[in-house]
Structures are given as structure tokens and as C-alpha cells.
Amino acid sequence: MKLMIFIHATVSSMRVRGLHACRDTAQAPDKSGLHFALGSFKMKLFNVAIMALLMTVAVSCREAHTSSSLGPRVVVVGFDGMDPRLCVRLMDEGKLPNLAKMRDAGGFKPLGTSIPPQSPVAWSNFITGANPGVHGIFDFVHRDPSRQCAPYYSAAETVEGDLGWEVEDFNVPLNFWPFNHQPTQTLLRREGTPFWDYLDEAGVNVHIYDIPANYPPSKSKHGHMCCLSGMGTPDLLGSLGGDSQFFGEGERSRTVAGGYIEPITFSGDKAKIRLLGPEHTFLQLPERVTIDVTVYRDIKQKSARLEWQGQTILLKEGEWSDWCRLDYELRMPPFMPASHAKGICRFYLQQVSDRFRLYVTPINIDPSDPAGQVISEPEDFITDISDALGLFYTTGFQEDHKALSNKIFADHEYHEQADYVLEERLTLFDYAKQTYDDGLLFFYFSSTDLQAHMFWWDSDKKHPIRSPEMAKKYHQVVEDLYQRMDGVVGQVLEEYGETATVLVMSDHGFSTFRRQFNLNTWLRQEGYILPADCKSILRVSGKGSVDWSRTTAYGLGLNGLYINLQGREKFGIVTRRKRDAMLEEIREKLLKVRDPEDGHLIVKEVYRTDEVYHGPMTGDAPDLIVGYYREYRASWSTSLGDISDVMVSDNTEAWSADHCMAADEVPGVVFSNKPILSAAPQLIDLAPTILQALQVSPPALMKGKIYLK
Amino acid sequence: MDTLGKILVDGALAAWWLYEAIIAVLMAGFSALNVVLDPVLSTVLRVLNPIANIAGDVVYGMVSVLSPAWGLVIISAITGVVMLFLFKYTSNQTAIVASKDAIKANLLALKLYKDELRVTFLSQWRLLLAIARLQWHMFKPVAIVIFPMLVGLSQMGIRYQWRALRSGEQAYVHMYLDEPLSHEVALEPVQGVSVEVPAMAGEQDYAWRIRATESGRFALKFLVDSEMIEKELVVGDKLERVSVERAGANWVTQLFHPIEPLLPSSSPVSRIEIKYPDRESWFYGSNYWVLTFFVISMLVALVLAPVFKVKF
Incomplete structure (x- = not known):
């Protein structure tokens, strides 16, 4: 990029020189045709020679620049969902030699994840170096209390534009004066300041590929940041x-x-x-x-x-x-x-x-x-990549796990498709490395998450869709994938181990998802949701709908539990005075809930968000975050407010592993080529650590610690 | 706004209708012209193409030591010089100078006598005549130059517009027939080329998916009923001429696809096409090569015109 700017400036100066030369010629005294022509020809030759000289100087300067004045470098490889337990086992078995090398040098720790450990929340913690009270992402799904509990996607919002000019069957938007019709826009809902803004401001180059929870991509104010959107980027159908x-x-x-x-x-x-x-x-x-x-x-x-x-x-x-x-x-x-x-x-x-x-x-x-679809910053960043690599997946979710869940794919077909995604991303990673000089390079791999969701199974119990042999065979796919990713880390260490701070991290770990807990069924059973025959908290009226004038709490999303609070929810009835007592009551009861199948406790932690979140967005958060034991998770119906008849049931989906549990059940990992000093690093520590490694002082707002030696 | 919308809609529909009418008239005119031109130009190209192919091979053989970009620069520059001389010796230079002088004189008159209405109108009329005369004097050399220029461009196009398949790369081959689906077609096995998907019939053609397994020039042999038809396939990394299409007698297709002999008029096959990849380069790749060629050849012609005393 610098080379292009330099050459552009040089060529611009050449254009000015050329213009002056022409003007001089035009003003020259009258001459005979041939003499004039030869004079003009010589002038052109002279200009060409000057141009060639300047180009040579420009390239030489650039060479000198790149070899002598590279800034500090930090390379971060993000493996979504890479699990510390599996990493440790495979490292001990000698199957992850490159990660083990970093561990042996003191550069490995489990990484404390977000509460709850969901990808948009966790990656927002990473991006802002702050807790959800600051960035305002608490779950995949949020609810709008002004419409009681109407759910919406948490990380982005589509704002409808003006209707436009009605002509025949059309509404033609006229986005110019005096009409100024506003087009429909998608807005990033994540609050807080991403850490790369501080780098951008300090003039440090930032290259970010596929980062989740950043669609539409945040803008670069100073032109030093390039970013390709990841998880959350829609397909063409929206x-x-x-x-x-x-x-x-x-x-x-x-x-x-x-x-x-x-x-x-x-x-x-x-x-x-x-x-x-x-x-x-x-x-x-x-x-x-x-x-x-x-x-x-x-x-x-x-x-x-x-x-x-x-x-x-x-x-x-x-x-x-x-x-x-x-x-x-x-x-x-x-x-x-x-x-x-x-x-x-x-x-x-x-x-x-x-x-x-x-x-x-x-x-x-x-x-x-x-x-017109903005999926990178700057907008032409993605076309530059495409010029070099051709076509590739641009949606946030590239592995089509739903095709497996919907039985369109068989296991091996999903594996093949997911493997293609990985191949494509490895090619993109090579491109990212080739175009990276200094500053920050961040690259995200989704394979470790979306292959694990479908293939991970480390339980002795029966798999919902596979025989024990097949469950074992496909869990091996995850282990093979970890080994492959270890090879990627090896390449990174080889290329940057001596000249850059290398961080390998994940946002959370993984667990088998064997049993599903219907939070709303439990709330109904305990009398928090009424009447006793209601079927969904989203049903507005009629049979099966909730009576909000008697309902005191409800669950929505994968970990969220809300009090039907007066003055906040549209039909809220619980006063603020009674809220605390109710939260404590629900918390205590939830911690005692047992699986009717074998008596196992289901809920490991119930977090009060007013205790674990700090920041201006805390008021929008669920009141409680339910943290499950490994192998348990909120049921599929809970996430969208449905109330089933059975409180705990087997997960019968192909999506047989998950991480939306208690935060300490599924920590992530952090590896570095430098010793990690902190005993228990957290996701929010990464942003200040990266800033520090790039010689930019972390802002006071970032509460995380710097943990690299 | 409703009235404005209606006016715009009706106006656009009328303009569209007019545009389609003009296109239809032009197409009819071209078809009529083609009836006359085709027998003549097709015969000319039948003779000219083999000569142009040999000349092209010689020229590109000479520049093959250079990179494709430099080859294009040199050929464009030489073409600029050749065209300059062709223009000089096929045009009436004296008449061109006189027409340009007349244009200058009348522009001067318009400036000097802008208050004299009679002189202004007269100068405008004379200016118009001088421009028309200049165009007329340009027409003859352009008419002479245009055909060899097209033949030359065609030789460049078969080298720069597409590239040869690379070993390991796949391509589609389409065979268009006058009467689709009424013939037995097959692609014979060839060393160096594997047929991944055999003939699949569409509405008007059969298609094959092939993969090149080694470099070289291959003759794909198609059996259509009992008739054998060949089509050249080029595989390699170098700048080589590729024949995208083997077609029947028609001067337009002959012009743009000059390499292979025409399909026999008795053949049920109207054309065979290989979808070669576009050549990728912003300087000498698909479509850009034409721009590069024109810019360089015109720059050279403009720079050297005073040297060789050519007026245009």
C-alpha cells in the first residue's frame, strides 16, 4: 500500500513536470516544423527518462524503507472454539508439536472466556478489551423490552430506509437534495471502541481477516486499518x-x-x-x-x-x-x-x-x-483480495452445518464442504501473510468451531445420531483438524517467530452437548411463567400465550434470563424493590435443579449481570446468565422462547457439541511465543496486551492486564 | 410528481422503442450488406488467414524471447509506425493540409468577425464543408488500412485475449449442430487430455468437460455419426496462440478465429468451441491488450508524425 502511495505521488509529480515542459515548449519562439518536432520529441524522451529515473528511485526508496524501518509486529491467529483440554491431551501425546513448543517455553494458558461463552459475546470482549456491560453484546439473541420480549439479532440491526418516490410499481429512492431519501442500512450494534482504533490512530497498520461480531465493518478513521468481516456477515439473501x-x-x-x-x-x-x-x-x-x-x-x-x-x-x-x-x-x-x-x-x-x-x-x-454491499473496510479491500485469489466464501457462517442438521448432507458430505472452507481460508491466510509488513495481522479460523459443533463427542453416552464407532470416528476429525491447525501455527512461528509477537487464541472451548434444559419449562413449572398451559413467550394472544400480568421471569437466548420488570418490560410487573430477592431466589433454585435421568446437577453458575458486568450497556443485559455444566445447554426451544412439555431431554440434533455453558467449563486457549506471566489470563486482557506489544498505550477504559513478558 | 413520473415512463418507453427500431434497421442493413460482403471476404480470408498465421508466428517467434508485455509494446509501436506510413502514402496529404487550413481559417474568422452575422454564418458553413472534406480525405486511407488492421488485431487477439489451458486445468468444449440431438456424437480418447464428463446434450449443443493432463498441442477428435472432425486444443504455460472456435464459412468468424480450417459445408456441425480461460493481466490480458495496443500505437504515431511529416 505504501509503495502504491509512493508511486502515485511520484507519478503525480511527473505529471506536473510533464505539464510544465509542454507549457515551455508551447511558449517557445517560432521554429521550423522539423526542428520543433525534434525538439518536442527530445523533450518527450527527456520526460520519459526522468520518469524512469523517478520510478527507480521510488522503488529503491521503498526497498530501503521496508528493510530498515519496519514497525513492531504482532500476529494473532484466532481459532474459534479451540479447547484447552483437547489441546493439552494432544500436546501430551506429541500430536501438536508447535503448540507444545510454545507451552514448553511458558507460553500457554487456558484463557478465561466471556459470560456467557457465546462467540459474538466473546469476540466482542476480545475486540473492545471490555466486558459486555461496555460493548452491549450479551447473547446471539436480544429482546426489545418496549415490545415485551420481541427477539432480534444482537450484533447488527437493519434500519429501514425511506420509501422513496412512487412510480408505477416502484419506490425509487432519491438520495439527493431536496428529497434526501435515506436508504435501508445495516448498522453494527456493538458498542465500545475496538482496540484497532487506537492502533489506527497511532499510525500502526492493522490487517484483520474474518473477525466475528464486526459486520458491517467498523470504519478506519486514519486509513491504517483493513478488515474483512466475518461471523455475522449475511448472504445475498440477507x-x-x-x-x-x-x-x-x-x-x-x-x-x-x-x-x-x-x-x-x-x-x-x-x-x-x-x-x-x-x-x-x-x-x-x-x-x-x-x-x-x-x-x-x-x-x-x-x-x-x-x-x-x-x-x-x-x-x-x-x-x-x-x-x-x-x-x-x-x-x-x-x-x-x-x-x-x-x-x-x-x-x-x-x-x-x-x-x-x-x-x-x-x-x-x-x-x-x-x-454496494459493504463487507470490508476499506470497501475495495475485498475486491483486492478477489483480484488475487478469485472467488471465495463471504458469508459469516461458511460451513453449512444446517444442511447436516436438515439431513441434506450426510456426515462425510459436511466434512468435505467444511474442509473446502478450510482450504479456502488457508489460501486467504497465505495472501494475508504475503501482504503483511508490520503492525497487527489478525486471522480467524472458524473450522475449529463449526467442525467441532458437528463432530465433537467425548462422552461415553450414546450420540444422538451416530453409532459409538461413528461418533469416535468423527471426533477424530476434530483431533485431526487440531493437528492441521498446529501445522499452520508452525508456519507462523517459522515466518514470524523471531520477528513478531505471535498469539494463538480461542474465544472459548468445547464440550459435548448431550442434554438440553428448557429454561422456560422450568420457570413455568416453578410458577414464574403463567398460565401453566402456555406454550411460548412469543405468542402474543390466544391459546398457549403467556399471561404477562402474572409472569415474573422468562428466558430468551441461549443463556439469558430476564425479570419481567416494571418500567422496563412493556407489561412488566415486578417492582425494582422485589427484583433482588427474586433474582436470588431463582439463582438458588436453578443451582439445585437436577437431571431426572441420573440426578446430575444441570446449572453450575448463575451470574447476576449487575455483579459481573460493568459499563453503560449493563441495563440492557439479561438479569441473570445461566451457566450450565458440561454436556448441558439451554434447549433449542428455549433460545426462541418456546416452552416444551419436558424440562430436560436428549439433544437429538446433529449439532452435538457446544460451549454455551458456565464460563469456567469451557475456557479458551492462549499460546504465545513469549512467556505468559499472568496466572489466569482473560479474553479482555488480549487487547491491551496487543496494544502494548505494538507500542501503543492501552486506554484507561480497558480493564484487562498485560500478560506477556 | 405523478405527472413527472408518467412523462418519464412514457418518454423512456418511447426512447426504448426508437432505439430498438434503429438497431433493427442497422441489423437489416448489415444483413443485406453481409449478403454481398460474405462471399468476397470469406474467399479473401480463406487465402489471407494462412498467410497471416505464418506472419503472426514469425513475428511472435521473434518477440518470444521477451515477456508478453514487452512483446505487446514492441508490436504496438511497430504497428503505429507501419500505420503511419500506410496513412501517409494512401492519403492525399496536400488535401488534408488544405482542409485543416480551411478549418483553422474559418475558426479564426468566427472569432474575429463575431459581430458580422453574414460572415459568421458563411464561416460556419465553410467550416462544416472543410470538416466534411477532411473526413472524406481520411476515409480512403482508413478504408485501406482497416482490413489489414483487423487481420493484425485478430492475430493479437488469439494470443492475448485467451490463454492456453494449463496442465491439470479443466475446460468445457461445446459442439453446436444445425440439428441438435439428431446425431451420435463422441469425443475420442486423446493422450494428454482426459474427458471428465462425456457429451451432455443441451438445447442446441453437446458439451464435454475435459481436463488437460500434459502440455502440448492436441487434436481433439469428434465422431459425429460416421464423420471425424478435429479441433485443436493448446495446453501450456507460454504465450501461445489459441483457437477458441472452429467454425463454418462466415467472414466474421473467419476473421476472429483464423487458425483452424473451416468446417466443411456439408458437416452437420456448425461450430466447435473451447472455453479457454481469459488471459489475466491489466496490461496485456483480456480486453486490456486492445487498450494497450491502441494507446501505444497511437502515441508512437503521434510522436513520429512530425518526424515523418505525416499530416492527419
Whole structure:
């Protein structure tokens, strides 16, 4: 980047010189044609020579600059969900030699995670160097108390724009004076100051790849920060988790969590399918735009041909396509050009014979042409990467775990898809290293989290969907992945071990998720939620709805418990005076809840947020955070406010491991090539430690300690 | 706002209709012209393409020691000089100078006698005539230069627009037939090329997915019923000419795909196409090479025009 600025400045100065030379020539006394022409020609040659000289000087200066004045360097590799217990075992078995090398030099500690240990919360702790009371992210799901308990995604918010000018079927936004229509915008809800802002201000270069909880990416005020958004970045359809599309013979059309399932019907060996795209919000009645794809199959050869928008691909059964471009046209009134939304997807031809099955990945925003979708800072950072690497996943969740949960993928298919994601990210990591000179390089890997969620199983009890042998086989996938990541760390140490502070960290650890606890069922059983036959706290009225005039507490999200507080919740009834006593009462009761199956305690810790959070956002937090023992977690229905009949049940999902438990049950890891002095480092300690290593004083607001020697 | 919206919508629809009408007229005109041009130019290109291919091979053989970028710079510069001389000796330089003088004189008159209405109108009319005369004097050399220029550009295009497949890379091959799905088609096995997905029929064509396994020039052999048709495939890392399409007799396709012989007129196959990857370079890669070529050749021509006393 510096080279480009330097050359740009040099070329600009050359342009000025050239202009002056021309002006001099133009003002020269009258001369004969040939003489004048030769004079002009000589002048041009002279200019070219000067240009060449300046370019050489520029490049030489840059070489000298890079070799002599590199600033301090910190390389942080973030492995989401890397677990200290498994790391220690594998290190002891000699399977993680590079991590073990750092441990042996005093550079390893379990890392205290956030309360609760959920990725958006934990990564926000890391980013701000502060607790959730400062950054305001308490869970994947928050609730709006002004609408009682209406849930919303915690890390980003879409603010609807103005309607615009009504023409025919359209609402055309006129974002200029005197109309000044505001477009629909997505805003980052995370509060607090990310630590890289202090680096940016101090002129330290910052390169951040795939960091969670930073979509839309925070702006760089001083131009020293480049960032690619990670977890939380939506697909082109606007889905945060990524919505895949699946077409199968004999299927019925339906929407499932994480995608769309559609039937495909062949006439002879030809069929048409429709790929859903983004919602066309300029229409008065918004609708999804689509792209028609013609499918030809050859049952004998077990292959298929897909055609759309002048593109053709051929696939054999069991094959994935490369990334394919999709151009969704958003038609406009006749006097305006159509808008375009550019997406990319990969096709997976699962089956041709017997029953045709075609899977399409979530439609990712095209990194080579995001067309107004801001997923990096600066906006052209992502196109620069794409120029070098081609197309790649841009959604926050790249491993399609929902396809496995929805039984679209078999285990080995998910493994293959997740492995492809890892390969792509390793290529991106190589690019990141090649373009990094000094300052901070942060790179995030999701594989250790999303493969662990689906493959981790270290319990003796029965796995919900796999035989004991298969559970063991697939847990081995996680161990193999750790070994592979150890190789990545080895490369980092080789390249930067002597010249940079290297940190390898995770936001939390992992545990088998065997039993699920329905918090709201328990609250109903204990008389906190009424009436006794209610089915969901989100049901507004009618049978099964909650009577808020008698309900005193409710659960929402994966760890949150809220008091129905008067003056805060729309229908709140518990006074502030009674709140403390009620919190203590619930806490004591929860700590005694036992699993009816074997009498095991379920809840290990119940944190009062007014005790563990400090900061201006604490008032928006749940009142209690429920921390479960390993193997237990809030039930699937609890997270969205449903109330099932059974309080504790087996987790029967493919998502068979988790970390939304008590914070001390699932700590993360921190490794460094420098000895770690602190006995019990926490996530919030990392930001001040990185700032210190880059010779920038941490602000007083950061409460974490600096723990590197 | 509603009225404005209606005016804009109706106006846009009318403009669109007009645009489509103009395009239709132009296309009809071109089709009519093509009926006359095709037999002549197709015959000319049948003779000219093999010669141009040999010349192209010789020229690129000479610059092959250089990088593709320098090769393009040198060829563009030489083309600029050649075009300059062609222009000089095919144009009426005296008449061009006279027309330019007339333009200058009338512009001067417009400036000097802006209060004299009669002189102003007269000068404007004369200016118009002088511009038309200059255009006319330009037309002849441009008409002479344009055809060899297109042939030259075509030779450059087959080298810079696409690149040869690399060993290990996959590509799609499409065979278009006059009567689709009514023929038995097959791609014979060739050493160095593996067929990953055999012929899959579409609406108008058969497609194959192939993968190059070693470098070289290969003849893909297609069996269409009992007729054997070949199509060249190039695999390698160097700057090599690639034939994207083998087509039937049509001067436009002959011009842009000059390497391979025409498909026999009796063949049911109308064309065979290989989807080679675009050449990636902001300087000499797909589409950019044309820009680079024009900028360099024109710069050279502009700089050297006074030296060689060429007026345009």
C-alpha cells in the first residue's frame, strides 16, 4: 500500500513536470516544423527518462524503507472454539508439536472466556478489551423490552430506509437534495471502541481477516486499518446464517432453518429450477428476484448439465462445482437502468440416479463485485483480495452445518464442504501473510468451531445420531483438524517467530452437548411463567400465550434470563424493590435443579449481570446468565422462547457439541511465543496486551492486564 | 410528481422503442450488406488467414524471447509506425493540409468577425464543408488500412485475449449442430487430455468437460455419426496462440478465429468451441491488450508524425 502511495505521488509529480515542459515548449519562439518536432520529441524522451529515473528511485526508496524501518509486529491467529483440554491431551501425546513448543517455553494458558461463552459475546470482549456491560453484546439473541420480549439479532440491526418516490410499481429512492431519501442500512450494534482504533490512530497498520461480531465493518478513521468481516456477515439473501437451496425429486416445497427445499420435476431429462436471490426492496410489494437454471440429466452417465445466464457447467454425481457467478437483475422504472445484485454459489450434485438431488450453497456476496454491499473496510479491500485469489466464501457462517442438521448432507458430505472452507481460508491466510509488513495481522479460523459443533463427542453416552464407532470416528476429525491447525501455527512461528509477537487464541472451548434444559419449562413449572398451559413467550394472544400480568421471569437466548420488570418490560410487573430477592431466589433454585435421568446437577453458575458486568450497556443485559455444566445447554426451544412439555431431554440434533455453558467449563486457549506471566489470563486482557506489544498505550477504559513478558 | 413520473415512463418507453427500431434497421442493413460482403471476404480470408498465421508466428517467434508485455509494446509501436506510413502514402496529404487550413481559417474568422452575422454564418458553413472534406480525405486511407488492421488485431487477439489451458486445468468444449440431438456424437480418447464428463446434450449443443493432463498441442477428435472432425486444443504455460472456435464459412468468424480450417459445408456441425480461460493481466490480458495496443500505437504515431511529416 505504501509503495502504491509512493508511486502515485511520484507519478503525480511527473505529471506536473510533464505539464510544465509542454507549457515551455508551447511558449517557445517560432521554429521550423522539423526542428520543433525534434525538439518536442527530445523533450518527450527527456520526460520519459526522468520518469524512469523517478520510478527507480521510488522503488529503491521503498526497498530501503521496508528493510530498515519496519514497525513492531504482532500476529494473532484466532481459532474459534479451540479447547484447552483437547489441546493439552494432544500436546501430551506429541500430536501438536508447535503448540507444545510454545507451552514448553511458558507460553500457554487456558484463557478465561466471556459470560456467557457465546462467540459474538466473546469476540466482542476480545475486540473492545471490555466486558459486555461496555460493548452491549450479551447473547446471539436480544429482546426489545418496549415490545415485551420481541427477539432480534444482537450484533447488527437493519434500519429501514425511506420509501422513496412512487412510480408505477416502484419506490425509487432519491438520495439527493431536496428529497434526501435515506436508504435501508445495516448498522453494527456493538458498542465500545475496538482496540484497532487506537492502533489506527497511532499510525500502526492493522490487517484483520474474518473477525466475528464486526459486520458491517467498523470504519478506519486514519486509513491504517483493513478488515474483512466475518461471523455475522449475511448472504445475498440477507440471511445471517446463510440460506442454502436444495432441489430434490419428490420433495415438497418448504422453508427450513437455514434454507429452502424445493421439488424438481423432470420432463424427459430436462427440468427448470429457480435460484432465489435478494428481496427487491424498490418494489412497492417487495419480492425475491430469481434466476432460472435449466437442468439436464443423464441417468446412464450419472451426470448433469446446468445452464443459466449463458453459463454452462457439467457435473458428475458426487461432484462440487467451482464458484459460479449469478447476476440478479433488479428491474427499475423504464427511465432508469436496472440494478444488479451479484452473487456467487457452488453447486453440489448429490445424486442423479434413482432420485435427483442438487444442493446449492448460500448465495454469497460476490467478493469481486460486492455492488454496494459493504463487507470490508476499506470497501475495495475485498475486491483486492478477489483480484488475487478469485472467488471465495463471504458469508459469516461458511460451513453449512444446517444442511447436516436438515439431513441434506450426510456426515462425510459436511466434512468435505467444511474442509473446502478450510482450504479456502488457508489460501486467504497465505495472501494475508504475503501482504503483511508490520503492525497487527489478525486471522480467524472458524473450522475449529463449526467442525467441532458437528463432530465433537467425548462422552461415553450414546450420540444422538451416530453409532459409538461413528461418533469416535468423527471426533477424530476434530483431533485431526487440531493437528492441521498446529501445522499452520508452525508456519507462523517459522515466518514470524523471531520477528513478531505471535498469539494463538480461542474465544472459548468445547464440550459435548448431550442434554438440553428448557429454561422456560422450568420457570413455568416453578410458577414464574403463567398460565401453566402456555406454550411460548412469543405468542402474543390466544391459546398457549403467556399471561404477562402474572409472569415474573422468562428466558430468551441461549443463556439469558430476564425479570419481567416494571418500567422496563412493556407489561412488566415486578417492582425494582422485589427484583433482588427474586433474582436470588431463582439463582438458588436453578443451582439445585437436577437431571431426572441420573440426578446430575444441570446449572453450575448463575451470574447476576449487575455483579459481573460493568459499563453503560449493563441495563440492557439479561438479569441473570445461566451457566450450565458440561454436556448441558439451554434447549433449542428455549433460545426462541418456546416452552416444551419436558424440562430436560436428549439433544437429538446433529449439532452435538457446544460451549454455551458456565464460563469456567469451557475456557479458551492462549499460546504465545513469549512467556505468559499472568496466572489466569482473560479474553479482555488480549487487547491491551496487543496494544502494548505494538507500542501503543492501552486506554484507561480497558480493564484487562498485560500478560506477556 | 405523478405527472413527472408518467412523462418519464412514457418518454423512456418511447426512447426504448426508437432505439430498438434503429438497431433493427442497422441489423437489416448489415444483413443485406453481409449478403454481398460474405462471399468476397470469406474467399479473401480463406487465402489471407494462412498467410497471416505464418506472419503472426514469425513475428511472435521473434518477440518470444521477451515477456508478453514487452512483446505487446514492441508490436504496438511497430504497428503505429507501419500505420503511419500506410496513412501517409494512401492519403492525399496536400488535401488534408488544405482542409485543416480551411478549418483553422474559418475558426479564426468566427472569432474575429463575431459581430458580422453574414460572415459568421458563411464561416460556419465553410467550416462544416472543410470538416466534411477532411473526413472524406481520411476515409480512403482508413478504408485501406482497416482490413489489414483487423487481420493484425485478430492475430493479437488469439494470443492475448485467451490463454492456453494449463496442465491439470479443466475446460468445457461445446459442439453446436444445425440439428441438435439428431446425431451420435463422441469425443475420442486423446493422450494428454482426459474427458471428465462425456457429451451432455443441451438445447442446441453437446458439451464435454475435459481436463488437460500434459502440455502440448492436441487434436481433439469428434465422431459425429460416421464423420471425424478435429479441433485443436493448446495446453501450456507460454504465450501461445489459441483457437477458441472452429467454425463454418462466415467472414466474421473467419476473421476472429483464423487458425483452424473451416468446417466443411456439408458437416452437420456448425461450430466447435473451447472455453479457454481469459488471459489475466491489466496490461496485456483480456480486453486490456486492445487498450494497450491502441494507446501505444497511437502515441508512437503521434510522436513520429512530425518526424515523418505525416499530416492527419
